[in-house]
Amino acid sequence: MAKQKTSMKSGDGRKAMAGKPAGGSTKSPSSSKSGMGLFDLLKKDHDTVKGLFEQIQGESKKANKETLFSKIEKELEIHMEGEEKYFYPALGESEEAREHVLEAYEEHRVAKTLLEEASGLNKEDERWDAKIKVLCELVDHHIEEEEGELFKVAKDVLDEERRQEIARQIKENKEQMTGL
Numbered sequence: 001m002a003k004q005k006t007s008m009k010s011g012d013g014r015k016a017m018a019g020k021p022a023g024g025s026t027k028s029p030s031s032s033k034s035g036m037g038l039f040d041l042l043k044k045d046h047d048t049v050k051g052l053f054e055q056i057q058g059e060s061k062k063a064n065k066e067t068l069f070s071k072i073e074k075e076l077e078i079h080m081e082g083e084e085k086y087f088y089p090a091l092g093e094s095e096e097a098r099e100h101v102l103e104a105y106e107e108h109r110v111a112k113t114l115l116e117e118a119s120g121l122n123k124e125d126e127r128w129d130a131k132i133k134v135l136c137e138l139v140d141h142h143i144e145e146e147e148g149e150l151f152k153v154a155k156d157v158l159d160e161e162r163r164q165e166i167a168r169q170i171k172e173n174k175e176q177m178t179g180l
Contacts, residue, residue, distance in 0.1 A: 038158075038167040039151050042087070045079045046143045053136040065123040069132070073115055076139070078177045080108045082170035090166055091150070094157040100150045107142040111135060 036044070049072065056068040088104060091097040118131040154163070 036167065036171075038087070038154075038163040038170070039147075041167050041170060042079075042083070042151075043147060045075065046147065049075050049079070049139060050143070053132075053139065056132060057136065062123045065128075069118065069123065073119065074178075076111060076115065078174050080111070081177065082173050084108065085173060086166045086169040087154075090158060090162065091154055094153070097150070097153045097157055100145070100153055104142065104146060104150065107138060111138055111142070114138065 052068055052072045052075065056065060056072065059065050059068060084105070088101045092101050114131055114135040118128055118135065121128040121131070158166070
């Protein structure tokens with residue numbers, strides 16, 4: 001029995017999985033003359049967020065927690081939007097990538113829920129620390145799967161030109177969101 005494709009709506013943190021994988025596997029380096037390649041760009045964001053989580057989990061002062069949480073929220077918001085607008089849709093038409101992409105959308109949805117819940121709590125509330133710990137674990141899991149599995153699939157289904165185009169789009173989106 002053939003798998004039936006499910007339509008995805010953007011209203012719940014997911015976008016329609018329309019996008020054109022550029023077919024064929026071109027195993028060229030992930031960076032080009034125009035700058036950082038797609039995987040390096042996403043990994044840099046991952047490393048930034050992991051560093052912020054390390055800082056916040058060791059922090060005891062409310063003001064510092066608020067500052068770090070604000071940075072985490074902004075970094076995750078920008079990163080997730082870039083992936084959801086450009087990276088995941090480009091992969092979504094590939095059966096090989098489809099399950100990975102659907103799972104990534106769900107992990108983003110859960111992360112957004114935890115961010116929203118944590119932002120509504122006092123940073124001295126013990127539930128806040130628990131939410132941050134769960135969010136950190138979720139993000140670590142997401143990063144591990146994305147860098148370990150999804151990047152490999154993406155290298156197979158997106159040629160270098162398409163990867164560079166996605167990297168450019170993500171960079172431009174980030175610049176618009178940060179005002180740089």
